[in-house]
Amino acid sequence: MKILLKDILFEDIEREWDEDVEEANALFNIEPHNTLKLIVPFHVTMKLHRIGDNVDIVGKYEGKLEFVCDRCSEKSYTHLEERFHYLLQPKKPGEEAIEEGDEELEVGYYEGDEIDLSELAIEHLMLSIPMRMLCKEDCKGICPYCGGNKNERECDCEKKAGKSNPFSILIN
Ligand SMILES: [Zn+2]
Numbered sequence: 001m002k003i004l005l006k007d008i009l010f011e012d013i014e015r016e017w018d019e020d021v022e023e024a025n026a027l028f029n030i031e032p033h034n035t036l037k038l039i040v041p042f043h044v045t046m047k048l049h050r051i052g053d054n055v056d057i058v059g060k061y062e063g064k065l066e067f068v069c070d071r072c073s074e075k076s077y078t079h080l081e082e083r084f085h086y087l088l089q090p091k092k093p094g095e096e097a098i099e100e101g102d103e104e105l106e107v108g109y110y111e112g113d114e115i116d117l118s119e120l121a122i123e124h125l126m127l128s129i130p131m132r133m134l135c136k137e138d139c140k141g142i143c144p145y146c147g148g149n150k151n152e153r154e155c156d157c158e159k160k161a162g163k164s165n166p167f168s169i170l171i172n
């Protein structure tokens with residue numbers, strides 16, 4: 001979804017669309033996010049308001065993300081719902097981009113006479129994904145001895161391994 005700056009010259013506009021997840025998923029195919037996949041539909045809403053040359057954008061997106069748990073390697077899903085607020089300024093040639101803004105308002109730049117709203121939403125999504133994704137906070141992971149998923153079945157491999165440890169005789 002792209003808009004032309006002249007479209008918001010005299011009035012605020014609102015756009016609502018389902019993003020092309022194929023394109024976003026191609027971007028995800030890089031470490032450490034290469035197991036992430038957006039599920040259809042990924043719904044985005046943005047309200048645009050022009051203040052001089054700047055564009056104020058309030059938006060939100062909603063969707064579902066498929067991923068592989070970093071601890072147990074099981075396929076999992078998480079619901080996404082994020083709100084964001086951007087202030088885009090025209091990027092002038094040769095001008096250094098200043099990173100500023102806070103949690104509430106992020107400052108960015110646009111170039112030319114067009115703003116790529118899809119890119120803005122996907123970029124925000126990528127930055128909000130944690131480095132480590134778990135199926136649940138207390139995921140027990142995989143047993144290093146039998147390879148079993150400890151969330152599904154408790155095994156006593158670790159206990160047994162502890163007994164065969166020659167040093168354990170010193171403790172017993
Ligand atoms: Zn897990």
Ligand SMILES: [Zn+2]
Nearest residue numbers: 143146155157
């Ligand atoms: Zn085990």
